[in-house]
Amino acid sequence: MEIRWLEDFIALAHTRHFSRAAETQNVTQPTFSRRIKLLEEEMGTTLVNRQTLPLSLTPAGEEFLRLCEQVTERVRLSRERIQQIADDQARRIVVAAPQSLLSYVLPEWLARHDLTRRVEPYLRATSWLLADYFQALERDECDLALCYWPRERVALDIDLTNHESLEIGTETLVPVCAPDETGRPRFALPGQRRHPLPCIAYHPRGLIQRVIEARLTRLSQAAHLVTLNENVQTANIKELVTLGYGLGWLPWRAARRSLESGELVRAGDERWDVALTIRLFRSRQNLHPGLDALWHQLQETRHDPSLSS
Incomplete structure (x- = not known):
C-alpha cells in the first residue's frame, strides 16, 4: 500500500466523483479507478458505494477515511520535520x-x-x-x-x-x-x-x-x-x-x-x-x-x- 493511494481515497471522499478526484490527483480516471480498486483489495472490503449519485462511502470506507487522514497528516508532518532537519544540517x-x-x-x-x-x-x-x-x-x-x-x-x-x-x-x-x-x-x-x-x-x-x-x-x-x-x-x-x-x-x-x-x-x-x-x-x-x-x-x-x- 502506498501513501498516494491514501491521498487518492481522501480526494475521492471529498469530491464524491471519480473524474474530479482524478483531476485533483493529476492522473487519468482509469488509473485513478484502478488505484481505488487496488486499495479495496488490499483492505479486503468495499470502501466506496458506486451505486449512489454522488457516490458515497460505505461504513468501512468512513472508518478508513479517518485512518487515511491521520496517516497522511503524520506523514506530512514527518516530511516537514525531516526537511527541517536536513536544512539545519546543511546550514551547520x-x-x-x-x-x-x-x-x-x-x-x-x-x-x-x-x-x-x-x-x-x-x-x-x-x-x-x-x-x-x-x-x-x-x-x-x-x-x-x-x-x-x-x-x-x-x-x-x-x-x-x-x-x-x-x-x-x-x-x-x-x-x-x-x-x-x-x-x-x-x-x-x-x-x-x-x-x-x-x-x-x-x-x-x-x-x-x-x-x-x-x-x-x-x-x-x-x-x-x-x-x-x-x-x-x-x-x-x-x-x-x-x-x-x-x-x-x-x-x-x-x-x-x-x-x-x-x-x-x-x-x-x-x-x-x-x-x-x-x-x-x-x-x-x-x-x-x-x-x-x-x-x-x-x-x-x-x-x-x-x-x-
Missing part, C-alpha cells in the same frame, strides 16, 4: 580539529560562544596532519579548522594565501613521564649523550613535532633523546608515557589531571616547555551561507582568556 558549520583539541578545547569553546547547535565537529579529522586540514578547507570538506600553531618561527610547508585565521587561545606543551618508586621522574631531561632518554614522539611531519624540535634547537643545553615511537594522537602518546615507556611532550590541558594526581610528573622544568597558540582557520573561497556571520561574530571576541593555558 563543520569544524575539523585534532584529537586533543577536540577533547580538551572545542566543547568548552563551542559552549562559551553558544555554537553547539551551529557548529559540528568533524570526527574524521582527529588523526590528520597539519597539511590535511588546509587541503580539506580548500575542497570544502570542512568549513573551519582548529589547529595548534607555533608562537616561534618554524618552517611549515603551508600556503596561507587563501586562508585567514583567528587566535582563540594558547597552549603549552610540557615534558612528562611516569614517576619512579620515589615519585621522581623516571626520565629526566636533558639526558646523557651515551644514555639518551627514550622519547614517545609525535609524527615527524606533524606540526607539534616540528615545533618541539625547533624549540630544542634554540636551547643552550642539548636534549639527548632516542625516539621509540611516533604517533599522531596525543591520547596514544599519553598512554605510552603513562605506561613508563619514555617521556613525551603533552598539551597542558591533556596532562594536567595526571600531573595533579601524580600519575605523571614533569620530565623537565619550564625551560623545556613549548609555547603554542590555538588558531581557527577558514578558506576565503568557502561559500557556506552562515560562515561569514559566524566569522564576524568571532572576530569581535578575538582571543578567549578562558582558553589560555
Whole structure:
C-alpha cells in the first residue's frame, strides 16, 4: 500500500466523483479507478458505494477515511520535520580539529560562544596532519579548522594565501613521564649523550613535532633523546608515557589531571616547555551561507582568556 493511494481515497471522499478526484490527483480516471480498486483489495472490503449519485462511502470506507487522514497528516508532518532537519544540517558549520583539541578545547569553546547547535565537529579529522586540514578547507570538506600553531618561527610547508585565521587561545606543551618508586621522574631531561632518554614522539611531519624540535634547537643545553615511537594522537602518546615507556611532550590541558594526581610528573622544568597558540582557520573561497556571520561574530571576541593555558 502506498501513501498516494491514501491521498487518492481522501480526494475521492471529498469530491464524491471519480473524474474530479482524478483531476485533483493529476492522473487519468482509469488509473485513478484502478488505484481505488487496488486499495479495496488490499483492505479486503468495499470502501466506496458506486451505486449512489454522488457516490458515497460505505461504513468501512468512513472508518478508513479517518485512518487515511491521520496517516497522511503524520506523514506530512514527518516530511516537514525531516526537511527541517536536513536544512539545519546543511546550514551547520563543520569544524575539523585534532584529537586533543577536540577533547580538551572545542566543547568548552563551542559552549562559551553558544555554537553547539551551529557548529559540528568533524570526527574524521582527529588523526590528520597539519597539511590535511588546509587541503580539506580548500575542497570544502570542512568549513573551519582548529589547529595548534607555533608562537616561534618554524618552517611549515603551508600556503596561507587563501586562508585567514583567528587566535582563540594558547597552549603549552610540557615534558612528562611516569614517576619512579620515589615519585621522581623516571626520565629526566636533558639526558646523557651515551644514555639518551627514550622519547614517545609525535609524527615527524606533524606540526607539534616540528615545533618541539625547533624549540630544542634554540636551547643552550642539548636534549639527548632516542625516539621509540611516533604517533599522531596525543591520547596514544599519553598512554605510552603513562605506561613508563619514555617521556613525551603533552598539551597542558591533556596532562594536567595526571600531573595533579601524580600519575605523571614533569620530565623537565619550564625551560623545556613549548609555547603554542590555538588558531581557527577558514578558506576565503568557502561559500557556506552562515560562515561569514559566524566569522564576524568571532572576530569581535578575538582571543578567549578562558582558553589560555
